[in-house]
Amino acid sequence: MGEVQQAIFLLLNAFHKYAGKEGDKDSLNKGELKEMLTKEFGLELGKAKDQAAIDRLFKDLDANSDNSVDFLEFINLVASLAMMLHECVKKQ
Ligand SMILES: [Ca+2]
Numbered sequence: 174m175g176e177v178q179q180a181i182f183l184l185l186n187a188f189h190k191y192a193g194k195e196g197d198k199d200s201l202n203k204g205e206l207k208e209m210l211t212k213e214f215g216l217e218l219g220k221a222k223d224q225a226a227i228d229r230l231f232k233d234l235d236a237n238s239d240n241s242v243d244f245l246e247f248i249n250l251v252a253s254l255a256m257m258l259h260e261c262v263k264k265q
Contacts, residue, residue, distance in 0.1 A: 187213065188247050200241035203231050 174182075191209040192201050201209065207227050210216050218227065234242045234250055242250075 184248070184251060185244070188244055192244075197241060200243040201247065202241055203227065206231055206234070206242055 187209075188201075189198070191205045192198055194205050194208070196202055207218055210227070210230075211218050216223075218224075231242065234246045236246050236249070
């Protein structure tokens with residue numbers, strides 16, 4: 174398997190690891206998104222202002238406003254993060 178294909182499988186597995194915890198197994202609710210941000214990105218979440226930031230991010234990601242973040246919506250977050258990292262790498 175090529176590296177890009179491996180990366181896609183890793184993203185799928187990571188998404189389903191959190192999406193499968195509660196309710197709909199194919200989408201993230203706000204709690205699942207918060208847990209993913211905490212564990213995968215090492216963010217220290219828990220303060221009131223963090224909750225406001227999570228609420229905002231969740232609303233931004235939830236493009237179809239169905240109160241859950243599906244894989245396509247999750248991939249948009251990954252794409253944004255990849256673009257940011259790409260810019261950082263280019264500057265070095
Ligand atoms: Ca959605």
